[in-house]
Structure formats: C-alpha cells, structure tokens
Amino acid sequence: MKRIGMLLVVVLALFVNAGLAQTIYAAPAVLNTTFTVQESLALSVANSTLDLTKTPGSAGNNATITLSYNLNPSRPNTQNVSLQVYLTDATAALTGAGLPNIPGTSLVPALSGGPDPTQTINFSDCGTTGPDGWVATAGGPTSANSMDCSRGYVRYSVWHLTPGLQNTTWAFNLGFKAGTTPTTAGSWSGTVNVIAEIGL
Amino acid sequence: MKSLLGIAMLLTLSTFVSAQKISPLEAEYGRGKASGEFYVENLSLSPMAVTIEPKGFAMNANGKMDTFDLKDVKFKLSEMSMKLGPLEKHTVYYDVACPSTPCHLAFYARFVPAKRVKLDIGDKHFEGVTIAVHLPYVIYVCEKAKNCEVETKEAMRKSVGLN
Numbered sequence: 001m002k003r004i005g006m007l008l009v010v011v012l013a014l015f016v017n018a019g020l021a022q023t024i025y026a027a028p029a030v031l032n033t034t035f036t037v038q039e040s041l042a043l044s045v046a047n048s049t050l051d052l053t054k055t056p057g058s059a060g061n062n063a064t065i066t067l068s069y070n071l072n073p074s075r076p077n078t079q080n081v082s083l084q085v086y087l088t089d090a091t092a093a094l095t096g097a098g099l100p101n102i103p104g105t106s107l108v109p110a111l112s113g114g115p116d117p118t119q120t121i122n123f124s125d126c127g128t129t130g131p132d133g134w135v136a137t138a139g140g141p142t143s144a145n146s147m148d149c150s151r152g153y154v155r156y157s158v159w160h161l162t163p164g165l166q167n168t169t170w171a172f173n174l175g176f177k178a179g180t181t182p183t184t185a186g187s188w189s190g191t192v193n194v195i196a197e198i199g200l
Numbered sequence: 201m202k203s204l205l206g207i208a209m210l211l212t213l214s215t216f217v218s219a220q221k222i223s224p225l226e227a228e229y230g231r232g233k234a235s236g237e238f239y240v241e242n243l244s245l246s247p248m249a250v251t252i253e254p255k256g257f258a259m260n261a262n263g264k265m266d267t268f269d270l271k272d273v274k275f276k277l278s279e280m281s282m283k284l285g286p287l288e289k290h291t292v293y294y295d296v297a298c299p300s301t302p303c304h305l306a307f308y309a310r311f312v313p314a315k316r317v318k319l320d321i322g323d324k325h326f327e328g329v330t331i332a333v334h335l336p337y338v339i340y341v342c343e344k345a346k347n348c349e350v351e352t353k354e355a356m357r358k359s360v361g362l363n
Contacts, residue, residue: 039226041335042243044219048313049328063331068219190329191312199226199338199349200257200265200306 041198042068050192065194084195219243220311222335230345232303234296238337240309242284247314251281252292253334255306259356267306272299277307283314294339302342302352308334 047063067083221241227234242248254275255267278293296305311333342348 038223040221040223041225042219042221042241043333043335044243045331045333048331049316050331060328065331066219071225192329192331193310193334194331195308195334196336197265199336200267 038070039072040070041196043194043196044068045194063192067196069198084193084197220248220309220333220335222309222337224337226338226340226349228345228348229296229339229341230343230348232298232301232341232343234298234339234341235294236339237291237293238307239289239291240282240284240311240335241287241289242311243287245286247286248284248311249281249314250284250290251310252277252279253308253310255308255336257304257306259353259360259362261360261362263357263360263362270305273297273303273305274299275305296339296341298341302340302348302355304338304340304352306336306338308336310334 044066045063046066047060050060050063065083221243223239223241227236227238229236240250242250254270254273254277256270256273257265257267260266274297276295279290282290284290292307292309294307312330316330340348340352342351
C-alpha cells in the first residue's frame, strides 16, 4: 500500500513536471505577441518665463525645452516630430537710453541645441514706427512703447526618432542673441508658443 | 534693492521645470465618425491652464503640414478648457462627424502657467515672456479605420505633387 502511494506521488510529480514544462515551453509564444504601447508626447520647459531685461545668455534669459516621447514600435522609423516656435502678443514697456532705434531689431531669439542649431527665429519684421511700434528716434524710445511680434516664426524639425518603449529627449535652448536685447530698465511681456507636431 | 529682490523672486518663480504631456497621440476611425478620448497631464509642481484648440491641417509643397482653423468638420468636446493642478491628469472626450471621408483634424492642448509671474515694485513692473506648450492629438477618419493615416498622407502627397 505504501509502495502504491509512493508510485502515485511519483506519477503525480511527473504530471506536474510535464505541466510546468508545457508552461515554460509556451512562454516564448507569449513574448512573440504584439503589444500596443500607450503613446505619449511631453514637452518640458525649464525656466518657463523669460526675463528679457537680463543679459542674453544669462540665467533668466533663456529656457531649455526638452522633448520626450514614447512611440509604438510598430511605427515606421521615419516618424518625425517638428517644433514650431513663435512669439505672440509681445509688448515692451521700456525706458532709458541705449535702446535700439531701429524697429524690431532688438528682439531676435535663437534656438540652439538639437540636430541643427543654425536656425533662428527672426522677429525683424515685428514692430513699426508709430503708436504701436518702436519710436525710431536717436537714443531709442523715451516713453513706454509696445510692439506686435505675432509674425515671428520658425519650424524646427527633428527627424528619424526611434520608436520604442524608451523615452528619448532632445534639448533645445530658447534664448536671445547677444547684443540684441535691451539692458535698460523696463519690462517685456508676451508669449512664446512652442508647438509640437507629431502624427500630422 | 527692492528691484533686485523683485528680479530674484521672478527668476526663482520661473525656474520650475514645467513638463506637460498628452496621450495617446493619434487615432484612426472608419465610417466617417470618431468618438473617443485622450488625456492631458500636468507633470509640473505648479498649476497649469489648458485650452483645447481644434485645428485642420494640410500638406504644403515642401511636404510639411500647415495648420489652419477648422471649418467643415463638426465636433463635440467634453471640455474646451480646464485647470490642472500639480501632477494632475485629465481625460477629454470627443465626438467628431466628418462631412465626407477621408478627413482629419488635430486637437491641440495648449498649456500655460495658471498664474503669470507679475511683480510691481514702486514704479518698476516685472513681467516675463511666458512659454506656452502646444501638444497635438490627431484624428484620421476614413471609410475603413485600418491604414487610414497612411492612405490619407499618401493622398496628400499626391495632391501637392510629391511622390
């Protein structure tokens, strides 16, 4: 009776072992199945408010924009993400001497970093002489002025992102070129719009 | 001294890392209608104001997409604007009806800080230039959902003489 019992335990163990073996054998089939990634895109901005009265290149005058994404592996590897950057509703209220007296030339932000650092946003056409723009007088404006910079625009493309589960980042630096920002007292306000394009 | 203090406060308040997220990125639908959801997330530690902006888009001669205000496509959104607290995530539901197929559109989520940094000290006024982040969620609608995006983009390329 005891031997029969032991035999049953051995047979049961063999069944269990066979079952486990089958489970382990089936595992690669599970790994081969396609799974869908919840795709996402994130932009992070360190220093989300620019202080244009600061010296160009110094803290407060530039912002680093980081693009993070998580793309499905089934996407073609030619998938691209573009960033459009433009400035809207910029106004300036500046006083003092030393301001540039040519309309619009005082505000030329630049994008740097990423695969092509040569592109710049050129707002040279923003602002006109007259009540809504810079007053072109020697020594610059002497009273509060505003300007319309809604036309500044650049499209900055990042090509060939590698799809996958990993997060990859591209860092951009948004700042203002040296020698183009007024350093006298005053204030600037407005919005720099950073627009991501993916899937379009 | 007060001016320096104001500028220091402005810089301190503005140096928070402000990350914003949208997911998923796109969806394909058939039968001329779309109904679904996407979520927006504020990954920063300060509140953000979010506005959903519907946009149409078309390929230009250089193969890039140009966006424009939406005209013919009818849509409903559960919300057009919202305020997201720190680390808050919010789902937006939509219904889209296209006048004809194929059609496509994008819902852009525009994130800006809920409170702009403003400081008035004496006769000095400190206000910086805010950076707004726009993230897209793209919808493609065809007669059949499968390969709708690829077929739509191929048709666009042909229409502008590319390929």
